[in-house]
Amino acid sequence: MGEYGFETGGYLPQVELAYETWGELDAQGSNAVLITHALTGDAHVSRGDSDFDGWWEDFVGPGKPIDTNRYHVVAANIVGGCNGSTGPGSLDANGRAWGSRFPFTTIKDSVHLEARLADALGIETWHAVIGGSMGGARALEWAVLYPHRVRNLVVMAACAQASAEQIAFAQVQSESIRLDPHFANGDYYHTGRAPDAGLGVARRLAHVTYRSEAELQQRFGRRGQGQEDPLGSASWPRGRYMVESYLDHQAAKLSRRFDANSYLVLTEALMSHDVARGFGSLEHALARLAGVNTVIAAVRSDRLYLPEQSEQLAALIPGAAPVHYIDSPIGHDGFLTDAVQLAGVLAERVFA
Numbered sequence: 001m002g003e004y005g006f007e008t009g010g011y012l013p014q015v016e017l018a019y020e021t022w023g024e025l026d027a028q029g030s031n032a033v034l035i036t037h038a039l040t041g042d043a044h045v046s047r048g049d050s051d052f053d054g055w056w057e058d059f060v061g062p063g064k065p066i067d068t069n070r071y072h073v074v075a076a077n078i079v080g081g082c083n084g085s086t087g088p089g090s091l092d093a094n095g096r097a098w099g100s101r102f103p104f105t106t107i108k109d110s111v112h113l114e115a116r117l118a119d120a121l122g123i124e125t126w127h128a129v130i131g132g133s134m135g136g137a138r139a140l141e142w143a144v145l146y147p148h149r150v151r152n153l154v155v156m157a158a159c160a161q162a163s164a165e166q167i168a169f170a171q172v173q174s175e176s177i178r179l180d181p182h183f184a185n186g187d188y189y190h191t192g193r194a195p196d197a198g199l200g201v202a203r204r205l206a207h208v209t210y211r212s213e214a215e216l217q218q219r220f221g222r223r224g225q226g227q228e229d230p231l232g233s234a235s236w237p238r239g240r241y242m243v244e245s246y247l248d249h250q251a252a253k254l255s256r257r258f259d260a261n262s263y264l265v266l267t268e269a270l271m272s273h274d275v276a277r278g279f280g281s282l283e284h285a286l287a288r289l290a291g292v293n294t295v296i297a298a299v300r301s302d303r304l305y306l307p308e309q310s311e312q313l314a315a316l317i318p319g320a321a322p323v324h325y326i327d328s329p330i331g332h333d334g335f336l337t338d339a340v341q342l343a344g345v346l347a348e349r350v351f352a
Contacts, residue, residue, distance in 0.1 A: 001116045004079075010103020013093070017117050018084025019076040022048050022060070023068035025123070032123045033066060034114070035075045036131030036138040038336075039206075039266055040258050042083035043075040058340055065343040067351065071127065078138070079113050080105040080265035088261035089189060099261065100186035105269050107134075108277070111141045118149070125149050128350050132156035132297075132335035133305065134266065137273045140313075144275045147288045152350045156297040156326075156342075157335040159309035160282055160316075161274045166304065169209055170271045173202035177260050186261055199260040200251030202267075207250045209304040212331035216243055283316060290318040295349055297324045297342055299334035321349070 001015040020043045025032060035045050035056070046054040046061045046068070060066040060073060077085040080102070088102040118126070129150050131139035136158025143153045162170075177183060180198030188194055208216075220243040224230045228239025240248075279285035294317050298310035307323070314320045326341050328334030 001113055001120075004109075004113060006103040006109050007106045008104045010105075012086065012098075012103060015079060015086045015113060016084075016090075017076045017079065017086075017113060019043050019074060019117060020045070020048070021075075021121075022046055022073040023071050025072040025121075029123055030125070030127060031071045032118075032121075032126050033071045033073045034118070034126050034129045034139075034142070035060065035066070035073060036114075036129065036135035036142075037075065037078070038131075038133040038135050039270065040254060040263070041135065042081070043077045045073070045075045055336065056339065065340060065346050065351075066130070070351070074117075074121065074123070076114055076117055078110045078134075078266065080110075080262060080269065082259035082262040087259065088186065088265060089259050097187075097189040099189060102186075102261065102265060104272075105265050107137050107141050107269055107273050108145065110138055110269070111145050114138075114142070115146055115149070125151060128152035128154060130154040130156075131158070132339070133158060133332065134270055136305075136335075137270065140275055143289050143292045143294070144279070144285050147290075147292055150292050153289065153292050153294045154297070154342075154346065154350060155294070155310075155313065156339065157299050157302055157305045157310075157332055159273075159305055160286065160313055161276060162271055163306075163309070167271045169205065169304070170267045173205055174264055174267055176201035176205070177264055180260075183260070186264075188260075194255075195260045196255040199255050199258070199263055200248075202263060203251045203254040204247040207247060210332045212301040212303060212329060214301065215330045218329070219243075220246060286313070286316040287318060289320075292317075293349065294320040295324065295342075295345060296320055297326060297335070299326045299328055299332060299338075301329055301334065302332045304332040 004015045044054045045056045062069045077083045129139045129142045136155040143150045177198040180195030182193040183195040223242045225240045225245040230241045276282040276285045296314045298307040310323045314323045326334050328338040
């Protein structure tokens with residue numbers, strides 16, 4: 001992608017974006033679909049020719065709602081990530097990880113770089129840009145920044161501007177990483193240690209916001225883990241509740257596959273998310289979508305990206321249909337697990 005100057009003034013002499021594709025681009029270049037991943041996601045959306053499933057396996061592939069027999073699907077790992085694209089763990093020209101020197105990154109930065117990727121792939125206009133959660137923020141920014149390059153837009157479980165509560169949840173996660181004794185101000189790569197404990201705390205809190213109270217209660221309630229007694233005894237440690245064990249498991253999984261600095265960079269990108277920035281007002285920014293066919297979807301049980309934020313989007317985007325709801329008991333993550341509920345509306349409005 002070459003050199004890049006970031007929105008807030010940072011600079012990198014060279015940026016690379018890792019991406020995957022499925023299906024063939026037609027001669028007119030008119031059947032390209034961009035899928036944008038969530039916070040700890042990556043470019044591996046569907047199994048394709050690989051040996052392992054992607055994170056949207058039921059939604060993307062031959063004969064599936066996003067049909068790779070008909071469409072050329074592209075997914076890119078976001079700048080700042082740790083799955084192939086340039087991020088804090090990437091090496092500079094001297095072989096040193098960027099670490100604390102990695103620039104502050106915004107959602108707008110990610111979209112500008114993805115536009116360069118589209119240029120390199122010969123894609124002038126996307127048939128559709130689709131994403132949920134942070135991917136939904138990126139998809140929306142695509143249509144605001146480049147409305148002439150997006151014919152159809154699908155935004156799931158996302159909003160136009162990060163709310164105070166979303167920023168508050170994110171701030172606690174960020175601070176848990178910074179307060180880890182192994183964080184070393186972000187320059188821990190040469191120490192042989194990483195702030196995995198802080199990253200684990202961040203993941204625990206995040207995962208609680210991704211799931212609904214009803215789902216956690218139904219799955220775990222107040223039950224202890226195995227034969228352990230959560231009431232403990234006069235001496236520590238006490239046993240664990242099942243929900244604690246579940247959160248420990250989620251924390252350990254993420255720490256094995258994700259870089260703490262990337263989690264910080266992307267979390268703070270979400271904190272800064274505001275499509276109105278640079279356009280005077282939210283109304284002016286979303287008015288740019290007048291020529292974009294837009295589908296907004298929300299998860300009824302979402303307590304992180306509230307359904308009313310989706311309703312606000314639908315009310316302000318010219319020509320947007322009423323919000324389409326995903327009925328899932330699990331909360332925010334329903335956009336991942338139950339996206340197939342949108343197959344009908346997508347077949348009718350986006351992939352007819």
